[in-house]
Every structure is written in C-alpha cells, then in structure tokens.
Amino acid sequence: MKPVLSIRGLSKSYKGGLQALKTVDLDIAKGEIFALLGPNGAGKTTLINAVCGIITPTTGEITAAGYDTRKDYRAARSLIGLVPQEMHIDIFETVWAVTTYSRGLFGLPPNPAYIEQILRDLSLWEKKDEKLQALSGGMKRRVLIAKALSHEPQILFLDEPTAGVDVELRRDMWNLVRKLRDRGVTVILTTHYIEEAEEMADRVGVIAKGELILVEDKSTLMKKLGKKQVAFELADPLKALPDGLGDWSLELKNDGSRLEYTFDTTAERTGVSSLIRRMSELNIQFKDLDTRTSSLEEIFVGLVHTPKAEAAAQLKA
Amino acid sequence: MNDVTSATAAKPAIAVHRGPTGGVLAFNGNSVWSMYRFQMVRFFRTIGESLATPVITTALYFVVFGSAIGSRMAPIVPGLEYGSFLVPGLIMLSIFTNSIFNASFGIYFPKFTGTIYELLSAPVSYLEIVIAFVGAAATKSVILGLVILATAYLFVPVQILHPVEMVLFLILVSFAFSLFGFIIGIWAQSFEQLNFIPMLIVTPLTFLGGAFYTVDMLPPAWQGVAQLNPVVHLIAGYRWAFFGLEGDNVFVSLGVTAAFTLVLLGIVSWMFKTGYRLKN
Numbered sequence: 001m002k003p004v005l006s007i008r009g010l011s012k013s014y015k016g017g018l019q020a021l022k023t024v025d026l027d028i029a030k031g032e033i034f035a036l037l038g039p040n041g042a043g044k045t046t047l048i049n050a051v052c053g054i055i056t057p058t059t060g061e062i063t064a065a066g067y068d069t070r071k072d073y074r075a076a077r078s079l080i081g082l083v084p085q086e087m088h089i090d091i092f093e094t095v096w097a098v099t100t101y102s103r104g105l106f107g108l109p110p111n112p113a114y115i116e117q118i119l120r121d122l123s124l125w126e127k128k129d130e131k132l133q134a135l136s137g138g139m140k141r142r143v144l145i146a147k148a149l150s151h152e153p154q155i156l157f158l159d160e161p162t163a164g165v166d167v168e169l170r171r172d173m174w175n176l177v178r179k180l181r182d183r184g185v186t187v188i189l190t191t192h193y194i195e196e197a198e199e200m201a202d203r204v205g206v207i208a209k210g211e212l213i214l215v216e217d218k219s220t221l222m223k224k225l226g227k228k229q230v231a232f233e234l235a236d237p238l239k240a241l242p243d244g245l246g247d248w249s250l251e252l253k254n255d256g257s258r259l260e261y262t263f264d265t266t267a268e269r270t271g272v273s274s275l276i277r278r279m280s281e282l283n284i285q286f287k288d289l290d291t292r293t294s295s296l297e298e299i300f301v302g303l304v305h306t307p308k309a310e311a312a313a314q315l316k317a
Numbered sequence: 318m319n320d321v322t323s324a325t326a327a328k329p330a331i332a333v334h335r336g337p338t339g340g341v342l343a344f345n346g347n348s349v350w351s352m353y354r355f356q357m358v359r360f361f362r363t364i365g366e367s368l369a370t371p372v373i374t375t376a377l378y379f380v381v382f383g384s385a386i387g388s389r390m391a392p393i394v395p396g397l398e399y400g401s402f403l404v405p406g407l408i409m410l411s412i413f414t415n416s417i418f419n420a421s422f423g424i425y426f427p428k429f430t431g432t433i434y435e436l437l438s439a440p441v442s443y444l445e446i447v448i449a450f451v452g453a454a455a456t457k458s459v460i461l462g463l464v465i466l467a468t469a470y471l472f473v474p475v476q477i478l479h480p481v482e483m484v485l486f487l488i489l490v491s492f493a494f495s496l497f498g499f500i501i502g503i504w505a506q507s508f509e510q511l512n513f514i515p516m517l518i519v520t521p522l523t524f525l526g527g528a529f530y531t532v533d534m535l536p537p538a539w540q541g542v543a544q545l546n547p548v549v550h551l552i553a554g555y556r557w558a559f560f561g562l563e564g565d566n567v568f569v570s571l572g573v574t575a576a577f578t579l580v581l582l583g584i585v586s587w588m589f590k591t592g593y594r595l596k597n
Binding site for chain 2: 014015052053054055056073074075076077078080082084086087088089090091092093097101102103104105106107108109147
C-alpha cells in the first residue's frame with residue numbers, strides 16, 4: 001500500500017548554522033498511529049513544521065496522499081491538521097469563532113452541525129461563547145484540537161499533545177486518537193512521555209540530534225531491545241554474592257534478601273535455568289520470584305545515548 | 318470526548334475532497350471570505366473605538382484650524398473657507414494612518430500570538446492572504462473615510478464636484494496604504510517597530526504633503542522637493558475630486574498611486590516567496 005505520508009531526504013539547516021534535521025526518510029501508512037519520540041530539541045517539531053509548510057525545508061521532498069507539499073500545497077495541506085505544541089491562540093476570540101474560522105480557512109463550506117459535534121466531543125460545547133482568555137490551560141488545548149479537527153484532516157499531527165495537561169485530559173486525548181484511527185485518520189504524535197508512545201502507538205520513531213535513529217513496530221522494538229529481569233525473594237538473606245554465581249550478572253538488593261538477574265531476551269541462552277540449578281546446588285532457597293520486561297523508556301534512554309551505527313547494530317543483533 | 322466519530326461517520330473515507338488543487342488561477346473563495354470576515358468581525362465588534370478616535374481627532378482639527386484659526390485667515394483658495402479646504406486633506410491623513418495601523422496590526426498580531434502557524438499551514442496562496450487581509454484593512458479605511466466626511470458636514474460646508482472619482486480615489490489610496498501597512502506588519506518584530514515607520518516617515522510626509530496648505534504656498538526651492546513627496550500628489554488629486562482645483566494633477570496622482578501600489582505588490586510577493594520574517 002502506498003504510504004499516506006512520504007518524506008524523502010528531508011533536511012533543515014537554519015541560517016545561524018544549526019542543523020535541526022539531517023536527511024530524514026520516513027513513510028507513514030494510512031490509518032496508523034505513529035509516535036515520534038525524542039528529547040527536547042531533537043527535531044520533532046521541525047519535522048512536523050516542514051511537513052505542514054510552517055518552515056521551508058533545506059532539502060528533500062514530502063508528499064501527502066501523493067501530493068507534493070510544495071507543488072500541490074493546496075491539495076496536500078487540506079489533508080493535514082496540526083495541533084501545535086505551543087498555546088498559539090487568539091485570546092480575544094470565542095471558541096465558536098476560532099473553530100468555524102479554521103474550517104473556513106481550510107476552504108470548507110460552513111457546517112455548524114459538524115462543529116457542534118466536535119465541540120461536544122471535546123467537552124467544549126458549554127464554553128462555545130466564551131473568549132479563549134477565560135479558559136483553563138487544558139481547555140485551551142482542547143480548542144487547538146477542535147480547530148485542527150474542524151477541517152476534517154486525514155493526517156493529524158499532535159505535537160506534544162499531553163505536555164502539561166492533567167490526567168483526565170490525557171486519557172481523553174488517548175481515547176480521541178484511537179477513535180480517529182478507527183475513522184481512518186492517520187495520527188502522528190510527538191512526545192517525550194514514553195508511556196504515551198507505549199500506550200498509543202503502532203510504530204515508534206526515535207529521533208535524536210536531528211537524526212531518525214530508528215523506526216520500528218512498537219512490539220518488535222520492545223522485543224528486540226527488551227531486557228528482562230528475574231528477581232528472587234530469598235528465604236535467607238545473603239551477605240554477599242557467593243563465588244559460585246560469578247557467571248551471571250546478578251545484583252543483591254534489600255539487604256541481601258532480593259537477588260536480581262538481568263538478561264537479554266534475544267541472546268541464545270538466557271541462563272535462567274542454569275542459574276536456578278546452580279542456586280539449588282548452592283542451597284540458596286527462594287520464597288518467590290517475579291519477572292519484568294523493561295519499558296520503552298529504558299530502551300529509549302539507552303538509544304538516544306547510543307550513536308546511530310551502534311543502535312542499528314544493536315537492532316540487527 | 319465521547320464520540321468524535323459520529324459526526325463524520327456518514328462520510329466516506331476522504332480522498333482529496335476539496336476544490337482546486339494548486340494552479341495559479343485556482344482561487345479559494347471560502348478561505349478568502351473566512352479570513353476577510355474574521356478581520357471584519359473584530360472591527361465591527363470594536364467599531365466604537367475604531368471610529369471614535371479618528372473622528373474626534375478630525376473634529377478637533379475642524380474646530381481649531383477650521384473655525385478658530387481659519388476664520389482669521391485670508392482664504393488659501395479664493396471663495397473657499399479654510400475649514401472646507403481642509404476636508405480632503407484631513408480625510409487622506411486619517412486614511413494613511415489608519416490603513417497602515419489596521420493592516421500592520423492585522424498581520425502582526427497573529428505573528429505575535431503565534432496563530433500565524435495556522436495561516437502558514439492552510440491551503441491558501443499568498444495572493445489570497447494579501448487580498449483578504451489588505452482588503453479588510455482597506456474596507457475599514459473606506460468606512461472611516463466616509464464617516465469623517467459625514468462628520469465634516471457637521472462643521473463646514475462641503476462640496477464634492479466629482480463624487481465617483483472621490484470614492485474611487487478613496488478606495489485606491491486605502492488599498493495602497495493598507496498594503497504598505499501589511500508589509501510593515503510582516504517586517505516588524507516588535508510593537509515598537511510597528512510604530513516606527515508610521516511615526517518616522519508617514520507623519521512627516523503627510524504634514525509636508527499639503528493637507529493644510531497648497532504646495533505653491535511653499536518657498537520656490539521647496540516646491541520642487543515637495544514634488545518628490547508622493548503624499549503631495551495623493552492629497553492634490555483627492556482635493557481635485559472635491560473642488561476641481563489643481564485639475565492638472567489628477568493623472569499624476571493616479572500614476573503615483575498606481576506606481577506606489579505596484580512597488581508594494583512587488584515587495585509583498587518577494588516577502589512571501591522568500592518567507593521573509595514569516596517562516597524559516
């Protein structure tokens with residue numbers, strides 16, 4: 001299937017010499033939820049702004065549903081909705097005014113019923129005649145979303161949608177994104193909350209220092225890079241690790257009552273069964289054990305501190 | 318946020334579902350109308366403030382220069398009260414300053430609040446943005462010009478020999494100065510800069526532009542210099558539409574206005590092409 005969004009050789013250098021993006025290639029499939037993950041200043045917003053026409057790329061081509069975002073900008077942009085990261089709103093206008101304006105600006109005929117539905121869905125209907133300056137931060141962010149949805153985009157960019165919002169809105173936002181996906185809308189969100197990507201995304205791209213260091217299905221990524229941990233609750237605390245267990249990377253915690261073994265799930269031999277065998281040989285009894293898969297956050301922190309080549313090698317392993 | 322899907326559930330999965338796709342000749346009427354309306358709604362919401370200041374200022378000019386001083390002056394033009402003589406010049410003065418203010422603020426404000434992101438990401442051409450924003454500012458100026466004219470009737474006798482030309486000229490000048498203001502609004506990076514050009518260039522040019530006198534009253538050496546001031550020709554042309562004086566200048570006036578507009582259009586299209594102070 002042809003990608004709904006295709007980015008080829010995209011780079012962006014600012015006049016001051018800062019290279020915000022270094023040759024990014026990316027394809028997004030229709031209807032997927034793609035999370036772009038990266039620390040502050042990694043180039044997430046630059047990438048989005050280049051697609052949406054807010055900055056001019058230095059090199060590269062971008063197409064949305066096959067339309068070149070520069071040559072066929074009308075067709076391309078009318079498909080794209082953007083919820084910016086910053087609170088860019090006109091505080092003197094009402095919720096209703098800015099939302100209907102956005103729809104018209106994108107060339108669509110008025111449709112009050114549709115706007116009403118969006119405002120109701122976003123719990124903004126009661127506030128429709130209020131000026132934006134009277135709204136709380138969370139409500140303002142909902143207005144930004146309503147504006148983007150008002151022109152029925154097929155590709156929706158959410159730039160840090162949940163930065164600084166309360167738990168309730170975050171949950172609402174996640175539900176909203178899923179419903180949009182069910183409708184066939186492609187959603188690309190940037191975040192530095194790993195749990196968000198973990199919760200929402202079909203695929204994850206990790207960007208650091210202007211480079212897309214990896215793009216991977218979320219589950220594959222977690223499997224590939226996942227470290228697993230087995231923890232034993234010991235019957236009798238150990239003072240120190242016995243010499244006989246030197247072959248495993250073990251840690252003693254909780255004053256010697258907890259023994260943790262971290263291993264790589266992709267390795268040919270995990271060493272778990274041999275460890276347990278050895279423990280029983282040494283007569284180390286345990287009351288309980290639990291296992292834990294490392295979260296995307298741990299994977300992510302590991303990645304952004306790893307050079308690209310190494311990260312790629314790690315993935316192939 | 319219970320059911321965002323319901324509103325559009327009936328719609329088919331959308332391919333590109335809207336009109337023109339690019340092309341120089343394509344014109345997005347809905348977009349232009351939305352932008353224009355948005356600007357105008359703001360104007361009408363604050364119509365009191367928008368009109369009160371210029372109307373009061375102009376009324377003060379009539380009282381002070383027209384009645385208090387003018388009544389003790391020998392007429393500049395025989396048979397024409399000084400107060401009446403002032404009308405076209407005062408209207409032009411207000412048009413200059415308000416066109417620049419409205420248009421520059423209209424585009425500077427979204428830059429300042431950040432809402433410009435939406436304009437830049439919208440499927441609209443630069444020409445459409447200019448038509449909507451400059452058109453709205455010019456509309457406000459024309460309304461203002463007519464209101465000041467009506468105010469003038471309360472203070473002094475006014476005659477208009479060429480009403481059609483008077484209105485056309487008003488529209489043309491409003492558009493030209495709104496375009497100028499629009500450019501200043503894009504150029505400005507602070508509120509201080511927004512006021513800089515009007516204060517430093519436009520106010521002197523208008524005061525030296527013959528709003529309160531005719532250019533032939535200046536010392537001969539300055540008369541030549543005054544011809545270089547485009548405002549002189551604008552006011553002279555506008556005054557012609559009222560009183561039929563200085564009739565020779567009307568084509569010069571139109572030529573100057575047209576040339577001024579063309580230069581500004583050139584600048585604005587360069588600004589949009591290069592993204593000057595609009596995008597990186």
